Amino acid sequence: MTTMDGPQRSRKESFFKNFFRPSDHGLADNFRLTSFVLLNLLEGFDDVHPRQQYTDNESQPTTSGINDGPVVSSCAQTTVGIGLDSAVIELKDKIHSLVQTTDFLYPLIDDPYIMGKVACANVLSDLYAMGVPDCDNMLMLAGIPMKMTDTERDVAFAQMMKGFSDEAVAGNTYVTGGDTKYSEWCMIGGTATAIVKTESVILPYGAQLGDSLVLTKPLGTQNATFAYQWYQEGGEKWDKLSGVISEDEVQEGYFTAVESMIRLNKTGASLMAKHRAHAATDITGFGLLGHANNLARHQTDPVSLVIRKLPIINGMAAVERSIGDRFGLLSGKGIETSGGLLISLPQEEAPMFCRSIKDIDGFDAWIVGEVIEGDRTAFLDKNVELVEAR
Amino acid sequence: MTTMDGPQRSRKESFFKNFFRPSDHGLADNFRLTSFVLLNLLEGFDDVHPRQQYTDNESQPTTSGINDGPVVSSCAQTTVGIGLDSAVIELKDKIHSLVQTTDFLYPLIDDPYIMGKVACANVLSDLYAMGVPDCDNMLMLAGIPMKMTDTERDVAFAQMMKGFSDEAVAGNTYVTGGDTKYSEWCMIGGTATAIVKTESVILPYGAQLGDSLVLTKPLGTQNATFAYQWYQEGGEKWDKLSGVISEDEVQEGYFTAVESMIRLNKTGASLMAKHRAHAATDITGFGLLGHANNLARHQTDPVSLVIRKLPIINGMAAVERSIGDRFGLLSGKGIETSGGLLISLPQEEAPMFCRSIKDIDGFDAWIVGEVIEGDRTAFLDKNVELVEAR
Numbered sequence: 001m002t003t004m005d006g007p008q009r010s011r012k013e014s015f016f017k018n019f020f021r022p023s024d025h026g027l028a029d030n031f032r033l034t035s036f037v038l039l040n041l042l043e044g045f046d047d048v049h050p051r052q053q054y055t056d057n058e059s060q061p062t063t064s065g066i067n068d069g070p071v072v073s074s075c076a077q078t079t080v081g082i083g084l085d086s087a088v089i090e091l092k093d094k095i096h097s098l099v100q101t102t103d104f105l106y107p108l109i110d111d112p113y114i115m116g117k118v119a120c121a122n123v124l125s126d127l128y129a130m131g132v133p134d135c136d137n138m139l140m141l142a143g144i145p146m147k148m149t150d151t152e153r154d155v156a157f158a159q160m161m162k163g164f165s166d167e168a169v170a171g172n173t174y175v176t177g178g179d180t181k182y183s184e185w186c187m188i189g190g191t192a193t194a195i196v197k198t199e200s201v202i203l204p205y206g207a208q209l210g211d212s213l214v215l216t217k218p219l220g221t222q223n224a225t226f227a228y229q230w231y232q233e234g235g236e237k238w239d240k241l242s243g244v245i246s247e248d249e250v251q252e253g254y255f256t257a258v259e260s261m262i263r264l265n266k267t268g269a270s271l272m273a274k275h276r277a278h279a280a281t282d283i284t285g286f287g288l289l290g291h292a293n294n295l296a297r298h299q300t301d302p303v304s305l306v307i308r309k310l311p312i313i314n315g316m317a318a319v320e321r322s323i324g325d326r327f328g329l330l331s332g333k334g335i336e337t338s339g340g341l342l343i344s345l346p347q348e349e350a351p352m353f354c355r356s357i358k359d360i361d362g363f364d365a366w367i368v369g370e371v372i373e374g375d376r377t378a379f380l381d382k383n384v385e386l387v388e389a390r
Numbered sequence: 391m392t393t394m395d396g397p398q399r400s401r402k403e404s405f406f407k408n409f410f411r412p413s414d415h416g417l418a419d420n421f422r423l424t425s426f427v428l429l430n431l432l433e434g435f436d437d438v439h440p441r442q443q444y445t446d447n448e449s450q451p452t453t454s455g456i457n458d459g460p461v462v463s464s465c466a467q468t469t470v471g472i473g474l475d476s477a478v479i480e481l482k483d484k485i486h487s488l489v490q491t492t493d494f495l496y497p498l499i500d501d502p503y504i505m506g507k508v509a510c511a512n513v514l515s516d517l518y519a520m521g522v523p524d525c526d527n528m529l530m531l532a533g534i535p536m537k538m539t540d541t542e543r544d545v546a547f548a549q550m551m552k553g554f555s556d557e558a559v560a561g562n563t564y565v566t567g568g569d570t571k572y573s574e575w576c577m578i579g580g581t582a583t584a585i586v587k588t589e590s591v592i593l594p595y596g597a598q599l600g601d602s603l604v605l606t607k608p609l610g611t612q613n614a615t616f617a618y619q620w621y622q623e624g625g626e627k628w629d630k631l632s633g634v635i636s637e638d639e640v641q642e643g644y645f646t647a648v649e650s651m652i653r654l655n656k657t658g659a660s661l662m663a664k665h666r667a668h669a670a671t672d673i674t675g676f677g678l679l680g681h682a683n684n685l686a687r688h689q690t691d692p693v694s695l696v697i698r699k700l701p702i703i704n705g706m707a708a709v710e711r712s713i714g715d716r717f718g719l720l721s722g723k724g725i726e727t728s729g730g731l732l733i734s735l736p737q738e739e740a741p742m743f744c745r746s747i748k749d750i751d752g753f754d755a756w757i758v759g760e761v762i763e764g765d766r767t768a769f770l771d772k773n774v775e776l777v778e779a780r
Contacts, residue, residue, distance in 0.1 A: 183574075
């Protein structure tokens with residue numbers, strides 16, 4: 001049973017028609033980009049990407065104060081923005097600030113071009129979370145797996161880099177440089193930089209009692225990509241899964257996840273000021289609750305964030321239940337890649353914000369919770385509602 | 391026979407006294423940071439770091455137009471600086487430019503703190519090569535090897551990150567953020583960004599007929615680090631090597647290389663404008679001749695660069711001869727890490743430039759060649775002179 005509307009269904013059909021088939025590019029049928037992260041080396045992390053280790057902030061390595069989510073400064077005195085998605089450095093003119101972020105990923109989907117786009121969207125997202133919609137420059141970082149053949153490198157890796165560059169162009173910015181080296185694992189990432197008026201940066205400190213929390217993309221990208229992988233492999237895992245989800249639903253879920261991951265949070269960023277957003281973050285490796293906790297921890301006021309709704313890609317709640325909430329999706333801890341913005345803004349602005357996202361991007365955004373009095377934590381409401389999203 | 395002067399000798403003694411001994415930090419005696427790049431996986435690259443594959447520009451992967459050395463832009467129309475060490479993007483005010491570079495390394499020395507400093511110096515060097523002595527912000531990228539134990543991570547990896555941060559402080563800048571993930575290979579790197587008046591950037595296009603070429607650090611860091619590794623391991627390789635170099639010389643060479651790699655090219659950068667430099671690049675993975683060729687290729691005037699002198703870390707020419715110029719050092723192609731600046735500047739300025747480096751930093755710089763009429767290539771003079779450096 002499809003829940004997609006007409007335009008989405010026809011985009012989906014076109015997507016699978018133009019799907020990356022290795023043999024169309026002179027590669028072996030069994031070429032898989034995701035195989036260039038050596039999962040078999042991840043003892044104790046059966047079938048799970050390295051990212052999986054970061055299920056929440058507490059589990060990050062003790063040495064890595066500097067990380068994807070919260071940013072720890074080695075020089076508090078010159079830096080605005082400890083704990084932000086991006087570093088914010090005031091320039092000498094005292095008017096402008098440099099806003100910067102860096103991030104890299106291992107492949108989680110097999111289509112190289114799309115993987116490149118996702119990686120770029122994921123990098124840019126940290127700028128967008130500061131209400132900065134315009135990126136001035138990007139650099140690309142790429143690790144070419146030693147084990148790739150020359151052809152695989154020239155075809156698949158080149159497509160991944162092109163996807164990254166094209167996504168930058170879609171964000172009205174450009175990749176002007178970078179660093180490429182051979183590495184054991186395949187990796188792709190980069191740096192995004194903007195120079196903006198300092199006053200235009202929305203620092204994620206100012207959530208107000210009574211604010212609504214808006215989420216601009218659905219959850220469950222990890223489930224959708226793994227479910228699709230298991231479906232493609234057709235082994236024991238798919239046998240189990242096929243009891244709870246149809247082939248059509250797996251394909252739709254995967255397509256929804258891909259469309260979501262390559263969709264830039266630029267629109268959300270550009271609407272933040274207009275709708276008087278007080279604070280925001282983007283949802284990636286720590287999951288909704290992990291990033292909400294980060295955000296809560298840095299608030300000036302004694303507030304907490306309560307999540308009352310989890311918008312989940314259609315079918316993925318069933319997938320997650322069938323594997324015993326193994327990815328943490330149903331408890332708000334599922335890892336996302338290039339997820340949405342979680343924005344704290346006045347209650348009266350929230351519905352219009354969501355409507356604008358829908359009007360401009362054509363996708364739903366949800367009011368998922370609110371800001372209450374508290375000790376700067378984030379938690380799920382006991383009666384948290386799961387809503388199917390697409 | 392030592393060639394070091396008194397102060398250098400006493401720095402060397404202090405260096406080896408404070409050497410990183412794994413057991414002093416609760417680590418196994420055989421802990422080696424360099425072992426976290428899986429050399430055994432590099433088929434066909436016996437005993438050589440992954441970097442080794444880039445012996446010159448021609449051997450870089452065809453897909454990696456975006457690279458360590460030359461930077462290829464995906465958007466020529468908005469970008470000043472295709473083929474530069476750093477990307478240069480003019481800001482909207484038409485007065486300032488954003489100057490940016492990114493780079494990452496795999497460990498090539500076993501002392502984690504020093505490795506961190508070297509990685510940071512290597513990142514900053516690309517800014518310095520544009521005559522930009524002041525970095526406004528750094529981000530750090532780090533890949534924690536999956537196979538590191540918790541203790542190794544908390545001790546060694548933390549020290550490497552601290553080395554990186556401390557070196558940034560030495561360069562009067564700060565690491566304000568970054569991204570840390572688990573990875574198969576150990577890696578460390580980052581991004582350096584400066585906002586400067588556009589007119590102050592020295593674009594590497596303007597070498598003039600008759601210019602002298604100055605090199606600000608000696609060559610042979612790769613030989614020095616490998617020779618030291620072989621000496622420490624004490625096996626067959628050291629047996630061969632010990633016929634051409636003494637233990638003292640290996641230690642001195644290693645210390646000279648380390649001091650050189652952690653020395654920032656900041657002084658060179660700050661002297662470039664004063665001495666009317668016309669163009670520069672920094673010497674890293676492509677070796678002196680590789681980077682000289684890049685520089686030559688981008689000149690506005692029809693000139694070529696002839697290299698008449700190779701200043702080589704004391705003892706390393708002998709090491710290189712004993713292994714049949716395997717690293718390319720004697721033909722100007724030896725890979726360097728955090729090498730010196732190669733600067734094209736008026737002949738009459740060159741001696742004073744070198745003297746200033748010596749006065750300020752306490753290290754030699756050399757006039758290694760000159761700019762002649764030509765078709766934008768670089769080559770070694772047939773009678774190229776090897777000079778021992780320290």
